[in-house]
Amino acid sequence: xxxTFILMLWLLTPVVVSADEIMxxxxxxxxxxxxxxxxxxxxxxxxYKQKVLDKTRRYSVFVASGRRSLVxxxxxxxxxxxxxxxxxxxxxxxxxxRRAIRITPLQKLLGEVxxxxxxxxxxxxxxxxxxLKERETINGVACRLLELVSHRAGTTYARIELYxxxxxxxxxxxxxxxHSGKLAKQASYKMGEMDGxxxxxxxxxxxxxxxxxxxxVSYLSMTQVEIPDNYFNPQYLxxxxxx
Amino acid sequence: MTRCRxxxxxxxxxWPLLTHAGxxxxxxxxxxxxxxxxxxxxxxxEPYRELATDTQQYELLLKYxxxxxxxxxxxxxxxxxxxxxxxxxTRVDEMVLDFAAGGYEWSVGKKIVSWxxxxxxxxxxxxxxxxxxxxxxxxxxxxxVLSMERFGDDDADSWLWFRDSRVTPLSTQYRNALAYQHxxxxxxxxxxxxxxxDEYGSYKLGGGFSQVVNNNIEWxxxxxxxxxxxxxxxxxxxxLIASSDPFQNGRxxxxxxxxxxxxxxxxxxxxxxLEGWYDPAAYSINEWGALLTLSAQQLALLGGATPEAAxxxxxxxxxxxxxxxxxxxxxxxLRVSYTGERWEPALFxxxxxxxxxxxANLSMVAEVGDSTRLYLAWQxxxxxxxxxxxxxxxxxxxxxxxxxxGLW
Numbered sequence: 001x002x003x004t005f006i007l008m009l010w011l012l013t014p015v016v017v018s019a020d021e022i023m024x025x026x027x028x029x030x031x032x033x034x035x036x037x038x039x040x041x042x043x044x045x046x047x048y049k050q051k052v053l054d055k056t057r058r059y060s061v062f063v064a065s066g067r068r069s070l071v072x073x074x075x076x077x078x079x080x081x082x083x084x085x086x087x088x089x090x091x092x093x094x095x096x097x098r099r100a101i102r103i104t105p106l107q108k109l110l111g112e113v114x115x116x117x118x119x120x121x122x123x124x125x126x127x128x129x130x131x132l133k134e135r136e137t138i139n140g141v142a143c144r145l146l147e148l149v150s151h152r153a154g155t156t157y158a159r160i161e162l163y164x165x166x167x168x169x170x171x172x173x174x175x176x177x178x179h180s181g182k183l184a185k186q187a188s189y190k191m192g193e194m195d196g197x198x199x200x201x202x203x204x205x206x207x208x209x210x211x212x213x214x215x216x217v218s219y220l221s222m223t224q225v226e227i228p229d230n231y232f233n234p235q236y237l238x239x240x241x242x243x
Numbered sequence: 244m245t246r247c248r249x250x251x252x253x254x255x256x257x258w259p260l261l262t263h264a265g266x267x268x269x270x271x272x273x274x275x276x277x278x279x280x281x282x283x284x285x286x287x288x289e290p291y292r293e294l295a296t297d298t299q300q301y302e303l304l305l306k307y308x309x310x311x312x313x314x315x316x317x318x319x320x321x322x323x324x325x326x327x328x329x330x331x332x333t334r335v336d337e338m339v340l341d342f343a344a345g346g347y348e349w350s351v352g353k354k355i356v357s358w359x360x361x362x363x364x365x366x367x368x369x370x371x372x373x374x375x376x377x378x379x380x381x382x383x384x385x386x387x388v389l390s391m392e393r394f395g396d397d398d399a400d401s402w403l404w405f406r407d408s409r410v411t412p413l414s415t416q417y418r419n420a421l422a423y424q425h426x427x428x429x430x431x432x433x434x435x436x437x438x439x440x441d442e443y444g445s446y447k448l449g450g451g452f453s454q455v456v457n458n459n460i461e462w463x464x465x466x467x468x469x470x471x472x473x474x475x476x477x478x479x480x481x482x483l484i485a486s487s488d489p490f491q492n493g494r495x496x497x498x499x500x501x502x503x504x505x506x507x508x509x510x511x512x513x514x515x516x517l518e519g520w521y522d523p524a525a526y527s528i529n530e531w532g533a534l535l536t537l538s539a540q541q542l543a544l545l546g547g548a549t550p551e552a553a554x555x556x557x558x559x560x561x562x563x564x565x566x567x568x569x570x571x572x573x574x575x576x577l578r579v580s581y582t583g584e585r586w587e588p589a590l591f592x593x594x595x596x597x598x599x600x601x602x603a604n605l606s607m608v609a610e611v612g613d614s615t616r617l618y619l620a621w622q623x624x625x626x627x628x629x630x631x632x633x634x635x636x637x638x639x640x641x642x643x644x645x646x647x648x649g650l651w
Binding site: 076086098101102103106178179180182209230233234235236239240 | 355356382383394430457510610613
């Protein structure tokens with residue numbers, strides 16, 4: 001009787017989780033996406049319309065500390081284009097014009113693939129997390145639901161509802177909201193082995209605005225590299241060594 | 244089907260067989276039909292007419308980038324649709340070696356250098372200035388350059404020696420020049436300072452900015468002081484009917500080019516841009532007035548003692564004024580565009596506030612597959628009676644083209 005009472009009390013007691021612990025869980029979740037500070041990621045993006053493959057695109061992404069990333073577009077139709085993201089500053093380099101132009105945060109969302117989706121590898125530097133639900137099941141996986149609210153200008157999404165595996169903190173599913181409050185995308189994360197480590201190896205983005213459209217992002221490789229600081233200077237993008 | 248067109252089309256179809264690993268090929272074909280304004284003074288009758296109503300243009304670009312070397316070789320053929328053979332011209336647009344030495348980044352070779360901000364006009368493009376609103380423009384050709392650059396965390400300095408060229412309908416002139424650019428990256432904007440000095444003592448000094456105001460609005464501007472500039476203009480004092488080409492490069496001292504613009508972007512994919520600029524290197528409204536009056540006086544001589552070949556020849560010389568990069572000194576540009584996944588329609592309206600003339604351009608770029616693009620553009624010239632654009636020989640133009648790009 002006493003044991004049953006204790007068990008019931010334990011089950012009914014609201015779980016109090018500190019903000020520090022939630023941040024640690026978010027950082028742990030981020031480590032499944034980017035496990036070292038400075039990486040080169042090769043990725044393939046497939047765009048589907050009504051479940052039919054519409055386009056395939058290739059990207060090389062350099063991600064470095066200080067919220068710096070550089071996306072090199074590698075497909076035939078886009079080759080030579082580069083998108084530089086430094087904190088909340090964005091530049092686009094078009095090969096025909098031979099110069100980097102400053103673009104607004106909204107412009108990085110436009111076009112076929114949001115460069116914000118392919119170049120943002122972590123959440124904890126940009127978002128403040130809080131626990132929304134301690135237990136919720138997504139696709140048969142027991143999850144914690146976190147709400148991430150952007151505390152920086154220029155983030156692709158203003159708010160994210162992120163479901164993390166309760167046991168491992170692996171990202172499972174997310175709802176991504178724009179600054180207007182509109183649900184922009186729903187993301188499902190695919191886990192797998194990469195270089196002998198359990199990592200996010202892909203994600204599927206279901207478009208909330210363009211009905212019937214989805215994007216499948218596959219991380220082909222993630223290599224730790226030392227990236228020269230020059231790579232993140234907009235004026236450097238015109239140089240041929242960056243291709 | 245002309246031999247040349249067939250040859251270039253075959254090349255386009257067979258190019259995968261001609262390529263090597265790491266080579267990118269781009270092939271573009273454009274056909275245009277122009278409707279001439281028969282009321283224009285500058286549309287002279289056959290056999291004196293030099294303007295073609297149907298034109299064709301083909302361009303093949305071979306691009307190769309490996310390690311520190313970038314190379315762009317171009318071959319183009321263009322002319323009127325009546326021509327049975329088109330001369331194929333080849334050129335090296337770029338061949339540049341980028342390398343680091345002594346703490347600086349160096350470039351040597353032929354290179355396209357673009358420093359300007361803006362869409363319709365870029366005063367700060369002091370190394371080379373392209374015609375920004377020309378629909379059928381061929382790819383740009385670089386300049387011989389030796390540059391030394393320093394890149395900091397938030398700034399950069401570039402020093403260049405380059406060989407400048409001034410291309411006029413009569414000749415191409417070359418001169419050595421030194422140029423400098425300082426770039427500073429600020430929290431919400433980019434700042435530029437540029438300077439140039441050539442071997443004859445001509446210099447240019449200027450600055451510009453591009454600032455992101457919020458999530459979807461950007462504005463930009465630039466100002467360039469010119470110690471002197473040139474215009475391809477009719478010699479003062481030339482006879483009413485000149486017996487030899489009366490046009491030459493007129494030299495003017497001191498001028499300032501100015502650009503101010505802003506753009507707003509919407510989550511739906513639409514963008515709106517407004518720009519205004521002033522370019523003293525274009526004809527002033529008085530210079531246009533003088534040329535139009537002169538052309539009317541020349542035309543009035545028809546039926547008199549002056550041979551019509553001389554009259555129409557002079558009018559043909561005069562009509563070259565319409566080929567300038569900038570036609571008017573004061574310009575307002577409105578551009579509305581949509582960035583879709585397969586379709587990119589755009590409308591621009593270039594208005595000349597000095598005389599009420601305009602160019603309206605409606606274009607559509609469609610992506611077919613992963614490497615093919617189709618282009619369609621319609622351009623209309625008009626405005627108030629007497630305005631420069633309303634008196635252009637060309638009234639409207641329809642252009643159709645496609646491009647292929649491939650990597651092997």
